[in-house]
Structure formats: C-alpha cells, structure tokens
Amino acid sequence: MNLTLRVWRQKNAKDRGRIVEYKVHDVSPDMSFLEMLDVTNEQLIEKGEEPIAFDHDCREGICGMCGLVINGIPHGPESATTTCQLHMRNFSNGDTITIEPWRARAFPIIRDLIVDRTAFDRIIRVDGKAGGFVSISTGGVPDANAIPIPKDDADLAMDAAACVGCGACVAACPNASAMLFVAAKVGHLGLLPQGQTERHNRVLRMVSQMDKEGFGGCTNMGECAAACPKEISLDFIARMNCDMIKASFVKG
Amino acid sequence: MTGVLTLYRSSIGKKAAMAITGLLMVLFVFVHMIGNLKVYYGPGGTPEPMLDVYGRFLREMGYPILGHEQGLWIARLLLLGAVGLHVWSAIQLTERRWTGRDVKYVQQKTLQASWASRTMLRGGVIIGLFIIGHLLHLTLGYFVPNFKDGAVYLNVVSGLKGIAPWLYIFAMLPLGLHIYHGLWSFFQTLGWNSQRSTELLRGLALLVALLVVVGNVSVVLTAMMTTLPS
Ligand code: HEM
Ligand code: SF4
Ligand code: FES
Numbered sequence: 001m002n003l004t005l006r007v008w009r010q011k012n013a014k015d016r017g018r019i020v021e022y023k024v025h026d027v028s029p030d031m032s033f034l035e036m037l038d039v040t041n042e043q044l045i046e047k048g049e050e051p052i053a054f055d056h057d058c059r060e061g062i063c064g065m066c067g068l069v070i071n072g073i074p075h076g077p078e079s080a081t082t083t084c085q086l087h088m089r090n091f092s093n094g095d096t097i098t099i100e101p102w103r104a105r106a107f108p109i110i111r112d113l114i115v116d117r118t119a120f121d122r123i124i125r126v127d128g129k130a131g132g133f134v135s136i137s138t139g140g141v142p143d144a145n146a147i148p149i150p151k152d153d154a155d156l157a158m159d160a161a162a163c164v165g166c167g168a169c170v171a172a173c174p175n176a177s178a179m180l181f182v183a184a185k186v187g188h189l190g191l192l193p194q195g196q197t198e199r200h201n202r203v204l205r206m207v208s209q210m211d212k213e214g215f216g217g218c219t220n221m222g223e224c225a226a227a228c229p230k231e232i233s234l235d236f237i238a239r240m241n242c243d244m245i246k247a248s249f250v251k252g
Numbered sequence: 253m254t255g256v257l258t259l260y261r262s263s264i265g266k267k268a269a270m271a272i273t274g275l276l277m278v279l280f281v282f283v284h285m286i287g288n289l290k291v292y293y294g295p296g297g298t299p300e301p302m303l304d305v306y307g308r309f310l311r312e313m314g315y316p317i318l319g320h321e322q323g324l325w326i327a328r329l330l331l332l333g334a335v336g337l338h339v340w341s342a343i344q345l346t347e348r349r350w351t352g353r354d355v356k357y358v359q360q361k362t363l364q365a366s367w368a369s370r371t372m373l374r375g376g377v378i379i380g381l382f383i384i385g386h387l388l389h390l391t392l393g394y395f396v397p398n399f400k401d402g403a404v405y406l407n408v409v410s411g412l413k414g415i416a417p418w419l420y421i422f423a424m425l426p427l428g429l430h431i432y433h434g435l436w437s438f439f440q441t442l443g444w445n446s447q448r449s450t451e452l453l454r455g456l457a458l459l460v461a462l463l464v465v466v467g468n469v470s471v472v473l474t475a476m477m478t479t480l481p482s
C-alpha cells in the first residue's frame with residue numbers, strides 16, 4: 001500500500017509544532033501501525049530527514065506506552081485495540097492518515113508524538129504516599145484461599161485492573177478529563193478486601209492530585225470509555241463518585 | 253459539615269453540587285409544567301379561572317402555618333439558591349474544561365457522545381437567559397398588555413401573543429436536551445448508575461424531558477391561539 005501521512009512534528013516542548021505531510025510506500029496490510037511508522041522512519045532516514053519520534057514498548061497491547069490519535073480517534077479506528085495492535089488492513093491503499101499526539105495540558109509534548117504522562121504516576125503515588133496501590137509489605141505469599149473474595153467482585157476488580165495507563169481516555173475526552181483512568185485505579189482496589197484499609201484516603205488523595213494536575217472536569221459524555229483499548233466501563237466513574245462522596249464525609 | 257467543603261473543593265464535589273441543584277430544578281420544572289396545564293380549563297371556572305386558583309394556592313402555600321406568600325418565598329429562595337450554586341459550579345467546572353486542553357486537535361472525531369451531552373453549557377446559558385426573560389415577562393408583567401397581579405390566566409393569554417410564544421417554544425429545545433442528559437447524569441454523578449440500570453435511567457430522563465417539552469409547548473400554543481372576548 002502507498003499512504004499519505006499527515007504527522008504532527010514538534011522539536012521540543014517549546015516549539016510550536018505543525019503538521020508535515022509524508023508519502024510512504026511499500027506498506028503491507030499485515031504490518032501494525034507502529035511497524036508502518038518504522039518503515040516511514042527508514043524511508044525518512046534514507047532521505048536524510050529526522051525520523052518521527054513516537055512512544056512504544058511491548059508492542060503487544062499490555063504496557064500502555066503507545067498511543068497516537070489516528071484520524072481523530074485515540075488508538076485509531078478499531079475499538080478495544082491499542083495503537084501497537086492496530087493493523088494496516090484497517091486502511092486502504094491511497095489513504096491519507098492524520099497522526100497527532102495526545103493533547104492535554106497535563107500531558108505536555110516532549111517531542112513529535114511523545115507526551116509526558118508522569119501526571120499519571122503522580123496520581124498513583126501521591127506525594128510519596130499510596131494512591132493506586134496498597135502500602136503493605138507483601139511478605140510471604142499467602143494461601144490463595146486465605147481471603148475469600150466473591151467471584152463477581154473479583155471479576156469486576158479484574159476488569160478495572162486491565163487499565164494499562166495509556167491515557168487514551170484523557171486524549172478522547174473533550175474536556176481532557178482523567179476520570180476513567182483514576183476511576184479504574186480507585187475501583188480495582190476498592191473492590192478487594194486488601195484495598196479496604198486505605199479506601200477513603202486513596203480516593204481523596206488520588207482525586208485531589210488529579211485536580212491539581214490540571215485535567216478537565218467530567219461531563220459524563222462517555223468518550224473515554226468508547227476510546228479505551230481495555231474497555232474500562234463508565235460504571236467505575238460512578239463507583240468512584242460514590243466513594244469520593246462517602247470518603248469526604250467520613251474523613252471530613 | 254467539613255465533609256461538604258472537602259467534597260466541594262474537588263471537581264467531583266462541584267459536579268455533585270450541579271447534580272443535586274439540577275435535580276431540584278428538574279423537579280420544579282416538572283411540577284411547573286403540570287401547573288401550566290391548568291390553562292386548558294380556560295377563562296371560565298367558578299368563580300375564577302383554574303390557573304388563577306392554582307396561582308393563589310402557590311401564594312398561600314403552607315397557610316395558616318405560614319403567613320401569606322411565606323411558603324412561596326421559601327420556595328423562591330430555595331430555587332434561587334439552587335440556580336446560583338448551579339451556575340457558580342458551572343462556571344468553575346467550565347474554567348477547568350477550557351484549560352484542560354491548551355492546544356486543540358487538528359482532527360477530532362466524536363465517538364458516541366450525544367448532542368445533548370455536548371450542548372449542556374450552551375443550552376444552560378440559553379435556559380438562564382430564558383428564565384430571566386420569563387420572570388420579567390409573566391411574573392413582573394413587562395411586555396404584557398394590561399398586566400394585573402393575580403389574574404394569571406388573563407396575563408398568560410394576553411402575554412403570549414406576537415413573538416413571545418415563539419421564544420417560549422424555542423427555549424423548550426435546550427431545556428429538553430438539558431434535562432435529557434442532566435437527569436441521567438445526576439445518577440452517574442452521584443454514583444447510582446451502572447450498566448444494568450443505565451438504559452432504564454436514560455429512558456426515565458427521556459420521558460421526563462419529553463413530558464416537560466410537550467406539556468409546555470402545548471400550553472404555549474393553546475394560549476397563543478386563544479383570543480379573549482374584549
Ligand atoms: C440557569 C441556567 C443554567 C445553566 C447556565 C446550566 C448549566 C449547566 C452546565 C454547564 C451543566 C454541566 C454539564 C456537565 O457538567 O455535564 C449542567 C448540568 C445540569 N443541569 Fe444545568 N444549567 C442551567 C439550568 C438548569 C435547569 C433549569 C435545570 C433543570 C431543569 C438544570 C439541570 C441540570 C442537571 C440535572 C445537570 C446535570 C448535573 C450532572 O451532570 O450530574 N440546569 N447545567
Ligand atoms: S482507562 Fe483505558 S484509556 Fe484510560 S488509561 Fe486506562 S487503559 Fe488507557
Ligand atoms: S506498545 Fe505496549 S501497549 Fe502498545
């Protein structure tokens with residue numbers, strides 16, 4: 001396939017950035033989107049041009065590093081799929097594809113298509129204290145049946161824990177809100193017995209940090225869940241709202 | 253008490269304030285629409301039009317535990333407080349939303365968000381302007397020929413002539429959309445929505461929105477087409 005790419009190029013955080021058009025040839029429909037970008041970069045290097053910088057790591061949909069807004073949709077046209085798992089057979093010969101980075105004030109651009117997502121890390125670990133994890137020393141491995149957990153809760157917790165922290169929810173939200181990510185992290189621990197001890201402090205800390213990072217407010221539009229490669233449901237946002245209201249009254 | 257402040261300081265708390273004040277207004281708007289239907293009783297009635305009887309009931313609400321108009325003023329203050337907090341939270345949340353994304357996308361697609369959910373702010377502003385106009389018009393009597401305090405039916409029928417009824421009907425579109433997204437949103441914001449109940453709650457929101465819009469539009473059209481014997 002031959003394609004025309006319209007790619008966001010930006011030298012560094014201060015640069016204004018702009019869309020640059022490139023022609024790529026010899027793209028196989030079996031390639032992943034990132035492999036297509038690798039091919040593009042090789043062709044750019046041959047021509048003596050600067051390759052396009054983009055984030056990636058596992059390339060198997062589990063690390064959450066990759067993330068591009070492809071033709072206006074975070075992670076591209078296929079639902080429940082990360083950019084690295086998106087295949088070029090979703091496109092046709094001759095297509096023009098627009099590729100942009102996540103855009104949010106809390107995710108400043110480092111270079112080209114790479115954004116700084118450490119805001120998420122600061123929500124997971126709020127001022128050195130536990131946010132999205134439990135602060136117990138794990139010790140020896142307990143017996144798997146030592147703490148009984150209802151199957152439904154375990155399943156739900158697993159659904160929430162599937163969040164890979166990619167940030168597509170923020171990228172898709174018209175308000176650049178991080179509610180789905182934070183809700184997934186608050187939710188998976190809130191459903192398990194091990195997460196109860198810090199339940200109230202966790203939601204208070206994480207929401208307060210989320211607000212501090214400058215993410216927008218949620219208006220319940222649901223674009224986040226539609227864009228999420230792990231299909232995290234809006235239900236977790238409702239759950240977090242409930243937890244937040246309770247925690248505010250319990251902890252004052 | 254400090255819990256309320258802790259909550260309100262967060263974006264989720266401001267949203268909860270919008271939800272609770274919004275629900276209060278939805279309830280008011282719904283009851284108000286039912287009240288408006290008294291227009292159908294016409295000018296007759298004994299000894300005065302049904303709409304006037306209803307108007308007098310509002311003024312005497314709680315009597316004799318409360319004095320004349322005291323119940324009405326309590327309700328008015330409550331509603332004014334609700335509108336005030338709703339608008340104040342809307343301003344604060346909107347400021348967050350507008351600064352959340354400093355550089356816009358070159359291309360951005362909407363995946364599934366409803367028109368109603370995307371027009372909450374614009375719709376809210378139109379509704380706010382409409383509320384001000386509506387109070388000036390039928391409560392205070394501006395632009396109503398021969399406005400007379402307490403003669404609700406006559407005021408409504410003579411006030412809803414010319415362009416006024418069309419403005420009322422126009423305002424029902426954003427109101428309906430606002431209620432449709434807002435009432436469902438209320439449950440989501442307070443954490444009572446889930447995949448199992450979401451269809452039901454969307455249905456409820458649609459039903460309430462439709463009833464309010466259809467009821468009010470029919471009342472306005474009726475008043476518009478009624479001519480009074482002079
Ligand atoms: C006075 C002018 C008004 C303005 C400026 C306004 C504005 C807004 C805005 C900006 C939102 C937030 C949208 C979001 O975050 O999703 C909202 C939500 C809402 N509004 Fe209004 N609104 C107004 C009047 C009303 C009225 C008259 C009603 C009732 C009929 C109402 C009911 C609601 C409800 C139920 C919500 C949902 C709260 C939530 O998201 O949980 N609003 N309004
Ligand atoms: S909720 Fe979904 S879209 Fe958001 S960070 Fe987690 S996996 Fe990515
Ligand atoms: S590169 Fe790891 S999820 Fe895509």
